[in-house]
Amino acid sequence: MLMSKVILPFILIMSVAFTARSQQPSVTPTQPSDSLVRELGEVVVTARDQSTRLVGNSLVSTIAGTPLAELGNALDVLSQLPMIKVSDDEVSIHGKGSPLIYIDNRPVSDGFDLRTLRSRNIRNVELILAPGAEYDATVGAVLKITTRRTFIEGLSLDDELQGKAARSLTGYEILNLRYFFRSSTELFATGLAAHNNSVMRGATVNSLDYEGQPTVVGSSQSIRRPSNNLSAKFGFNQTFGSLSFGAWYKVLREDGHFSNQGSEWLDDNPLIERNITKRISGTNHYSQYYLDKSFASGGRIHFDGSLIDRNTRSATTTAYTLSDLYPDVSSTQRYDSRLYAGKLTYSMPLSKGSLVVGTEDSYTTTRVDYRMLNEEIGSYIPSALSEVAQTSLAGFASYSAGFGKLGLTAGLRYEYKNFSYRLDGKRDDSLSRRDNFVTPDISLSYDFSGDGSKSLSLSYKSFTELPPYSSLSNGLSYTGIHEIEGGNPALRDGRSHQLQLLGMMGDFMMQATFRRSFDTYGFIKRIYPADNLQLIFQPVNFNVSAAWVYFVWQRRIGCWQPVLTLGVNPQWLEVGGEKYDKPVYAWFFDNTLSLPFGILLTANLYGQSSGYIHTQLMESKPLMMDAGIQKSFLGKSLTVKLSASNIFNSRRDGWRLRSYGVDMIKRQTYDNRYIALTLSYSFQPRKSSYKGSDAASSEINRL
Template sequence: MRKVILLLSLLLNVIIVSAQNISGTLVGEDGAPISFANVVLLSSRDSAFVQGTISNEQGAFSIAEAGGNNILRISCLGFVTVTQAYTRYPVTIVMHEDANMMEEVVVNGHRPAYKLTSEGLQTNVQGTVLSKMGTADDVLKHIPGLQKKNSGYEVFGKGSPIIYVNGRLLRDLSELDQLKSEDIKNVELITSPGVKYDATVKAVVKITTKPIKGEGFGFDVRSGYNQWEYAGFVEQLNWNYRRNKLDIFGTVYYRKSEGYSESWFTQDTRVDTLWHQNNYQFAKTDVSNFTNIVGVNYAFDENNSIGAKYTLKANPDGKYHTIFNTDMYADGEYYDYLANDLNATAYYNPSHLVNVYYKGKISETEIDFNADYLFDKSSDNTVQDEKSSNKEDRLVTSTNKLRNELFAAKLVLSHPLFGGNVVAGAEYTHTEREDDYINPEGYVLTSFSQLKEQNISPFLEYNRDTPIGQLSVGTRYEWVNFDYYEDGEYMDGQSRSFGNFFPSISLGSEIGKVQLQLSYSAKTRRPSYQQLSNNVMYANRFTLQSGNPRLKHEIIHNVSLMGAWQFMQFSLDYTDRRDAIIYWGEQVEDNPAATLISFKNLNSLKSVSAFMSLAPKFGIWAPQLSFGVQKQWLNLETSTGILRMNKPLFTGAFNNTFNFNHGWVVSAEMNYQSKGDTENCSETKNVFYVDAGITKFFFNDKLSVKLSGTDLFHGMKSGNRMYYNKASSLQISQYDSRQVMFTVRYKFNATRNKYKGSGAGESEKERL
């Protein structure tokens, strides 16, 4: 019997060895993971192909049932192919850049420009003309599916994305202007984010920078000057000191900007009297931004590193001046003329943000931990002098003080499992906000509110290759406890606790040379703290503005199909927003002539969007033609009946880049957006604007000079008609968007830090 047991044990051991999982991680010379490399298992007897896989986003791979074979061949464009036998697993394989291949890419352009990854569409920047554009802000204008807006970027049909650089989320989009395009390796656009992202995230832009070698002290400096109606300046210094495993780094950034906007709008209020307003507004801003970043990073080995980073924002006081004049009519008869002159000063206390992180690997388990602390205070004083031709004059003063404090922590674990990869983790945030609003004259209510929120979010995701493609399945549970206090008193009606599951599933595959990805996700949109505020802002005696503490959060269901073929990319989306948050107006109860602009929830808002981009290359010319359409279905209930807000909105862009010899790069971008309906707003004007730039590089790209212009023909004018319950408004606006900028940049031994902190509680920071 003992011999039988021994024989069975030996047989079982042979089976286990034969079915051994071959797993490991691919990294570059800088320790950064190498994603989506081809990993092939070869026969130990004759080097014949056995089976293969690709590395995931973290560079991890796993091949089940090796059958005693142990030769691996790993290949990835831009790196030297590795072919080697291994006997112990998991293994960490360091891949070296192929200098000849990279030179070939630069000269001949063999590297594919676009590909679908496990999450979204990736655009290569390194070795292409995009690396010569200037900054990350310039590069993102050329990413298919992204649209440049006044306030930042939008993903067509998705809204504003969050943007990561090497896994670290950007809270301030001015940082895009601080990152050089030549340092970018690729940009990935994710339109259906998985469960590891906060449930409020509907789209993601991931920027990955290329590794920079070298030690010692390095820096790059940039100085910019722009001029049109007003002058503006930008000054920036990035510095880094590297010695062996230690990095000490920092950024000093200053920007001064002045701008204006002009608006002409009418408003009709239909109550017992038809009130008609003709308004003119001129608003001027004068603001400066100062940011100082310092951090330290220590890499124990290729897989383990820790670091800390401190960001200080000490912005000077901001100045705002607004002229707001109104002609008022009652049932067609002239009623009054109101002349408002508003002066506001924003006072910013220093804002502090600290991030600490650990990123490492124990056996086959990868660990990513981040903790963040944020504290800031600000206040603004407003003096509004309102002159009336027929009624009493008013002097309206207000003071608004804000205090925000946030602690957040996030832990993500990744481990190979059953030939795939499982990701598990949790995120915790604790937020406190104080909002003190004072109006001594009593024209609007004085209030002091306190908001406290805790959010606990565990998540689980599994990814693996299947016979029909790469499958990803996950779910995220978010539990929220929200406490609302008014003048120190707990408000039970506005306070609430709730929990929701947010599942996601995606399948990526190839049909011939066409790459496809089909996905479903459930997301949420939570009201910002400003939208939940009950502060009442005074525009004039007929128009007030406030938040709504009773707003519910949206639940968003989305089905998306993405595809790529050679130089063509396309997407098709269907979205259903339950309890959609929209801008809304109701009449003041004791004064129906006055409209209170606030927010409300709609039961459901459904829409579809389609987008296509073509990006071929003809010698020195790299054009990109993009076009899309978005259509919603909304029957809006108002006091005058049901309005059908179903008119589609079209968008298009034609970007051109010319990479001439001897360091000259020229670009011209044209953008168009048509009339159409979004939520309860009808866009009434077609918008068309043109940007252009020319860049010259000197001394092996160490020095660059760029002359650029935005909105050269001053076409960035907006028109929108808003519909409320008993009122509607039409507003036409133009902005100080046309300007010319001259930028000089110089770099010396520009080694870049290896900091890998990605932050925590990012959605809460955005809400604050």
């Protein structure tokens, strides 16, 4: 009922606006720019009412010359574009999950990179909804941000300072320096200091039959996560004619001291008060390198190299403060991982299109040393040293061509994986394995209008899904007197087949995706064999079919630029005799208003119904809202923005999991209702820095 009260007036506004559409001035013709073209050409905009076009399998949004260019930073821009959702600096694509993000072909490592890019320096954004063989097969979407090519010799500076007031105070400052000289050399450096202090409250209730008796296991949580982050990044770009190369190095230090005050209970027995403390510290090192060479024949060779070294230490203690029956439970964990990766591509014109061939290779090691310091608990949650090593070799070829209004893209990717698993120093041959994958993809598109306003595309791809390394660990973690969590080294690699249909007609767009997955993974809860009652939460393999259908309407009406998205996500899944087939309905209504005196207002409303995402039944959140207002001063060098998130305090997480005789209900509230003040200052703003890309992006995500 609430959704109908909100959405129906919007549909009425759409209908009135559509029928009252006035004739618009002409647009200067430009060559279509999409994933078929490596460098997006300049787009000249003269009062167009729609800034997003469907070109092949890509949504190409023009930012320069529109109100979006004055929003502030790249995150602000992405939050107002079709099919994109931004929440707490995390970018996701509707129905696709987290995308790979590039700024001028350099990878984006986190949301802070997007915050340093001023919106007025963005030329366009390309959202690739069907990435081809050049990318890892599990990549669901790719975001490519292209900046305006405005080089200014000398020093450029960007500084952003934010304070956020919720249940606690948090904030950060980012300073970005760039120096460009001799029209060929660029030096850049970025510093970050951040303080976070998030708060979460919740409760978990498990109902089951244990030894023939109805049993209830419950717990409550009140968690504080204060942490401090310091980061420094520096690098260079160098150009000599058609040859360019560069590198950057980044170090990130994280320190946190988490606390969780709550209680546990079993049936009608008295509550057992508990206090969990966790100290965590880590230092991460990242470095990337690139080389790019263009040839007079139109060919291009490009190399990217990546090195990541991550080290984290944590110590956890659970103390039952008012009971002598349960001794303290303490544990430590050391997590060390290292990634070496390289990606080499060669592209060349061929016939009416272009051919890209290349290889993407990596070597990854992960070592998790978990020590249980309580001897009694150690009888069923033992200390364990898990070591994983994987060699990944891939070769790919992709061909793209245009035949008038018809576009074709076809690719093939071969991958070899050598996975080695060792537990307490001994290789486990039953879990270690070697795999060979061949993943094809093909896409056909037709542009009826010639400018992307009326077009249709159909694509197919097959891919293999590799579980993250944390889910492959054999170690168990103590989470309560009767609850533990663990990985599953027996997880198999998943295999999926995906068919996608994209279409655009004027102000309307549609995306429909169907995926059949074999041996994908999700989470279940069941009784764990032990001397007393223990419930384990861990991942398992299963087969599932799912679909994602989205309808999008967008139109610029005077000073108002709205984007309305309606979506549904049905799935067909059965695990352990339990069916999980209730669909999720979602809606998003994003609005940008250009007010007098240079004031910009954003108001984003969204919601979703109850439904299953894999094995979890999500509770409904019918109406949520974020908003912001901002104004620039000093010739647009200084921007002041006041924003509010979760205005109705309705963004709360609740879900239910029924599996193997255990019925778990979990509800949580976060301090995501806040007011934030952001000050941004730019001195001689110009295009972004590093021009390279990342190698083995899927391995980085798994780490």
